[in-house]
Amino acid sequence: MAVTRVVVDPIxxxxxxxxxxxxxxxxxxxGAWATSTQFRGIETIMQGRDPRDAWAFTQRIxxxxxxxxxxxxxxxxxxxxxxxxxxxxxxxxxxxxxxxFIQDHVIHFxxxxxxxxxxxxxxxxxxxxxxxxxxxxxxxxxxxSATYFGEVKDRLxxxxxxxxLGIFTNGYWGHPAYKLPPEANLMAVAHxxxxxxxxxxxxxxxxxxxxxxxxxNFLVGGMASAINLExxxxxxxxxxxxxxxxIARAGAFVEQVYWPDLLAIAGFYKEWGAIGGGTGNYLAVxxxxxxxxxxxxxxxxxxGIVMNRDLTKVWPYEQQLVKEYISSSWYEYSKGxxxxxxxxxxxxxxxxxGPATPWTYLQGEKKYxxxxxxxxxxxxxxxxxxxxxxxxxxSGHRDVREMVKEVMDRxxxxxxxxxxxxxxxxxxxxxxxxxxxxxxxxxxxxxxRIQSGDTRTHNGDKWDPSTWPMKAQGYGFLxxxxxxxxxxxxxxxQKIARYQCVVxxxxxxxxxxxxxxxxxxxxxxxDHHPLVRPDQPLEILRTIHSFDPCMACxxxxxxxTGAEVMSVKVQ
Amino acid sequence: MFYPQSHPWSDGESLTGYLERRGINRxxxxxxxxxxxxxxxxxxxxxxxxxxxxxxxxxxxxxxLQLQECTGxxxxxxxxxxxxxxxxxxxxVSLDYQHTLMAGxxxxxxxxxxxxxxxxxxxxxxxxxxxxxxxDNGIYxxxxxxxxxxxxxxxxxxxxxxxxxxxCAHWGSVQAAKPNPTGAVGVSEVLKDRAVVNxxxxxxxxxxxxxxxxxxLTFGRLPVTDYDGRPLFAYGARIHDQCNRRANFDAGQFVExxxxxxxxxxxxxxxxxxxxxETFSPCPIFLWNDKTSWPIGAGHPCLGCTERHFWDTMTPFxxxxxxxxxxxxxxxxxxxxxxxxxxxxxxxxxxxxxxGVHQYRERKRNLPVIESPDTEKxxxxxxx
Numbered sequence: 001m002a003v004t005r006v007v008v009d010p011i012x013x014x015x016x017x018x019x020x021x022x023x024x025x026x027x028x029x030x031g032a033w034a035t036s037t038q039f040r041g042i043e044t045i046m047q048g049r050d051p052r053d054a055w056a057f058t059q060r061i062x063x064x065x066x067x068x069x070x071x072x073x074x075x076x077x078x079x080x081x082x083x084x085x086x087x088x089x090x091x092x093x094x095x096x097x098x099x100x101f102i103q104d105h106v107i108h109f110x111x112x113x114x115x116x117x118x119x120x121x122x123x124x125x126x127x128x129x130x131x132x133x134x135x136x137x138x139x140x141x142x143x144x145s146a147t148y149f150g151e152v153k154d155r156l157x158x159x160x161x162x163x164x165l166g167i168f169t170n171g172y173w174g175h176p177a178y179k180l181p182p183e184a185n186l187m188a189v190a191h192x193x194x195x196x197x198x199x200x201x202x203x204x205x206x207x208x209x210x211x212x213x214x215x216x217n218f219l220v221g222g223m224a225s226a227i228n229l230e231x232x233x234x235x236x237x238x239x240x241x242x243x244x245x246x247i248a249r250a251g252a253f254v255e256q257v258y259w260p261d262l263l264a265i266a267g268f269y270k271e272w273g274a275i276g277g278g279t280g281n282y283l284a285v286x287x288x289x290x291x292x293x294x295x296x297x298x299x300x301x302x303x304g305i306v307m308n309r310d311l312t313k314v315w316p317y318e319q320q321l322v323k324e325y326i327s328s329s330w331y332e333y334s335k336g337x338x339x340x341x342x343x344x345x346x347x348x349x350x351x352x353x354g355p356a357t358p359w360t361y362l363q364g365e366k367k368y369x370x371x372x373x374x375x376x377x378x379x380x381x382x383x384x385x386x387x388x389x390x391x392x393x394x395s396g397h398r399d400v401r402e403m404v405k406e407v408m409d410r411x412x413x414x415x416x417x418x419x420x421x422x423x424x425x426x427x428x429x430x431x432x433x434x435x436x437x438x439x440x441x442x443x444x445x446x447x448x449r450i451q452s453g454d455t456r457t458h459n460g461d462k463w464d465p466s467t468w469p470m471k472a473q474g475y476g477f478l479x480x481x482x483x484x485x486x487x488x489x490x491x492x493x494q495k496i497a498r499y500q501c502v503v504x505x506x507x508x509x510x511x512x513x514x515x516x517x518x519x520x521x522x523x524x525x526x527d528h529h530p531l532v533r534p535d536q537p538l539e540i541l542r543t544i545h546s547f548d549p550c551m552a553c554x555x556x557x558x559x560x561t562g563a564e565v566m567s568v569k570v571q
Numbered sequence: 572m573f574y575p576q577s578h579p580w581s582d583g584e585s586l587t588g589y590l591e592r593r594g595i596n597r598x599x600x601x602x603x604x605x606x607x608x609x610x611x612x613x614x615x616x617x618x619x620x621x622x623x624x625x626x627x628x629x630x631x632x633x634x635x636l637q638l639q640e641c642t643g644x645x646x647x648x649x650x651x652x653x654x655x656x657x658x659x660x661x662x663x664v665s666l667d668y669q670h671t672l673m674a675g676x677x678x679x680x681x682x683x684x685x686x687x688x689x690x691x692x693x694x695x696x697x698x699x700x701x702x703x704x705x706x707d708n709g710i711y712x713x714x715x716x717x718x719x720x721x722x723x724x725x726x727x728x729x730x731x732x733x734x735x736x737x738x739c740a741h742w743g744s745v746q747a748a749k750p751n752p753t754g755a756v757g758v759s760e761v762l763k764d765r766a767v768v769n770x771x772x773x774x775x776x777x778x779x780x781x782x783x784x785x786x787x788l789t790f791g792r793l794p795v796t797d798y799d800g801r802p803l804f805a806y807g808a809r810i811h812d813q814c815n816r817r818a819n820f821d822a823g824q825f826v827e828x829x830x831x832x833x834x835x836x837x838x839x840x841x842x843x844x845x846x847x848x849e850t851f852s853p854c855p856i857f858l859w860n861d862k863t864s865w866p867i868g869a870g871h872p873c874l875g876c877t878e879r880h881f882w883d884t885m886t887p888f889x890x891x892x893x894x895x896x897x898x899x900x901x902x903x904x905x906x907x908x909x910x911x912x913x914x915x916x917x918x919x920x921x922x923x924x925x926x927g928v929h930q931y932r933e934r935k936r937n938l939p940v941i942e943s944p945d946t947e948k949x950x951x952x953x954x955x
Contacts, residue, residue: 007678008676008677009715010670010681012670012680013670013672013674013676014670014671015641016642019716037714038712038713039753040745040746041711045745045882049886050887050888052888052889053886056874057748057882060641061641063647064643107649120674155661159661162630164629164630164665164667167666167669167674168674169675169680170674170680170682170683171673171674171679196657199649200655200656204860204863207860208863209869210869211864211865211867212776212854212860212865213646213860215773217866217869219829221829222829222830224829225870226870232837233868233870234836234837234870352707356708357708357709357713357716357717357718357721358715358721456830457829457830460829460830463829552641
């Protein structure tokens with residue numbers, strides 16, 4: 001059978017713009033290329049700005065994980081200026097970031113990933129009573145009645161009956177890779193719709209502390225939402241009670257809908273536990289400091305590195321070993337295309353060398369992406385939920401070990417199944433359950449501190465730029481829903497001189513490096529990967545979506561070039 | 572309160588039969604329509620017309636392009652309360668092209684786009700999030716191998732009306748902040764020969780977006796806008812005039828430092844950088860996320876994100892606006908607001924979709940210089 005060239009552009013149900021090209025032969029993928037097709041070039045924009053404004057600019061890198069760049073930015077500036085935020089502010093940031101994880105992962109599962117596994121058209125032939133029996137067998141969720149599922153089926157039937165399929169037009173319905181029985185498909189469709197209402201509700205925690213979502217407000221030195229139990233426009237008892245309820249509703253949906261659905265659906269797709277593993281190297285920078293961000297031991301998810309799928313050893317993360325390559329990226333370096341630059345020396349000089357649009361194929365081009373290729377000590381690294389789970393597991397994290405055991409037992413698979421497309425999706429569910437439980441811990445801690453009389457939310461000692469040194473630099477790390485994130489800032493004369501980010505999707509979606517090593521998306525697609533119908537690339541979507549791509553984050557937008565730093569010094 | 576979410580209406584079905592089949596009474600339905608009508612700032616007499624339009628027999632086609640953006644505006648629309656995103660997708664419109672939600676990918680969705688453009692030529696509503704990078708032949712944003720500009724021009728040709736959602740589609744937003752390396756511009760800079768309604772904000776409030784779409788469904792045209800293409804029902808008032816901390820401003824009660832005693836009393840944020848006096852936005856009225864709160868309500872100053880070029884004109888964000896003093900605020904703030912609006916572009920004079928376009932008065936551009944918050948010298952903004 002001849003090799004078939006495949007182009008999937010756009011990859012839908014992601015953040016941003018991604019193109020995948022592949023070669024397939026006899027039902028298998030033999031080559032894969034990942035192309036980021038958007039560049040925003042904000043590199044010079046940060047320069048000369050007030051460092052206290054940086055969170056708002058960097059937050060706009062991504063409106064899906066709308067918390068992570070803002071918090072990483074605050075941490076970087078606070079590190080540079082040696083600002084310690086009050087414990088209450090740290091707890092509030094954990095609550096806000098925790099709810100970001102929970103809401104984002106549930107949206108990913110139902111609205112971005114589920115249609116890779118769930119055949120919506122098949123749900124039309126489901127028996128609602130059968131769906132109710134299935135749902136009741138896995139969860140006590142109150143909506144699990146035959147009447148409820150019958151209504152959803154009628155709604156779907158009426159929708160399809162109009163002949164206007166909208167977002168479901170040209171889906172891969174009836175593809176042989178869909179394995180769920182109609183009753184399970186109907187259950188998933190019902191929860192797809194329910195999750196739309198749920199996410200709108202629980203995210204209101206962001207609105208209480210940050211005024212809005214997407215893009216809630218943050219503040220260098222703490223949080224702007226003052227606490228005053230006697231206040232009308234502050235965090236008071238009414239607001240705290242609302243937060244308590246939101247946490248409870250988030251947890252109920254995660255434990256009674258998302259997690260049981262994930263395990264039930266995974267049970268029909270166990271072969272995907274041997275597909276789409278990829279690089280086998282995993283990096284986590286750790287997240288949810290429970291005392292102070294400088295105290296690595298207080299991180300709920302630990303920092304570390306696992307190499308070559310070896311869970312007997314956790315390596316320390318040393319940030320100086322990170323370098324970025326552009327051998328396959330549309331940029332140029334002053335030291336040449338094969339140089340690797342640490343973020344502190346980073347350069348972002350765009351130079352497009354690809355074919356004129358409209359494109360036919362990019363495979364075969366030496367350079368084919370706006371994404372750079374970060375490497376850790378020369379190795380491509382996967383980041384995200386699976387990396388966090390594996391680093392935590394290998395570190396002996398009790399909660400994570402229990403969750404992994406639960407998954408192994410329920411699905412009757414061995415640990416090797418973690419290193420796969422299915423493993424990535426399961427890891428995302430596991431950490432959502434753990435965080436939904438941990439939220440109450442942070443909430444209780446916050447209420448406890450308020451009870452003891454501590455209502456501080458902001459440290460303003462170094463708010464005034466006249467208290468800053470002439471030169472300062474620092475970094476902020478944060479493990480975001482999609483993986484390891486780092487911001488580096490250099491401040492001179494009270495202004496930003498250089499600002500840099502290395503973000504999750506740059507790691508995962510990186511193109512080939514100077515050694516020809518593929519990035520994690522590419523490696524996963526070439527790891528025992530099926531593609532039954534090259535003109536209906538359903539299997540490609542499964543593996544790419546298991547990473548939860550966030551392309552606007554991934555393009556390395558915020559480096560300053562050396563020349564621009566010089567111009568700032570001249571001012 | 573009724574939300575239309577259980578069954579779509581079928582061809583030829585009467586309103587009465589449709590409502591009965593859904594097991595809801597007409598009174599509840601009209602109450603819901605009245606809520607939408609009020610949100611749009613329309614007279615209550617219009618409510619029956621809203622109800623009638625919402626049970627139209629064929630859902631209008633909507634093509635949603637996502638260009639150079641962060642997807643925050645799509646996320647914002649997912650938070651819409653009335654109608655919900657589920658209502659919108661299943662019951663109110665036929666969302667024929669939308670990257671974030673579509674089941675298919677690659678060729679299948681590009682085919683769907685082409686089919687929707689051809690089949691409903693001249694009839695579909697075009698919704699755009701994200702800016703259009705024009706530098707270097709538009710290579711900085713491509714979809715399906717085509718540039719954002721090319722895609723927008725093609726979709727614009729057959730659109731009955733065009734809605735630009737969010738600051739990027741409005742004027743370029745953060746990637747268009749100085750020095751705008753990719754040459755990012757808003758929709759109206761590419762579709763120059765037609766009206767574009769701008770739902771301003773970074774991101775805008777979801778309910779403003781959905782209310783605009785409901786307006787379109789009800790009246791067959793988009794709402795009346797201001798000088799910058801922003802619907803008057805949402806952007807007709809200044810934050811400062813609607814703010815629930817305005818009384819503190821008038822009384823001279825100001826937060827001087829975050830988390831100080833005044834902050835814990837919920838006083839005015841003007842001294843820590845609030846841009847409410849020069850920002851036209853529905854935030855204090857519509858509120859955010861099911862009316863839970865809004866930025867000033869949660870203790871942070873307004874960033875001014877519904878105004879063009881706010882990344883350059885409103886920064887430093889914690890810098891205090893000059894000359895917004897005492898009870899003379901009206902005069903100053905009116906001048907500031909008008910100057911800001913005119914600063915960006917003049918391509919907004921004719922909005923054919925709107926029947927009563929507001930004529931704006933040409934005023935001399937006079938962008939404010941924001942004082943640095945903590946230095947006595949009031950160092951001017953460095954990048955201008």
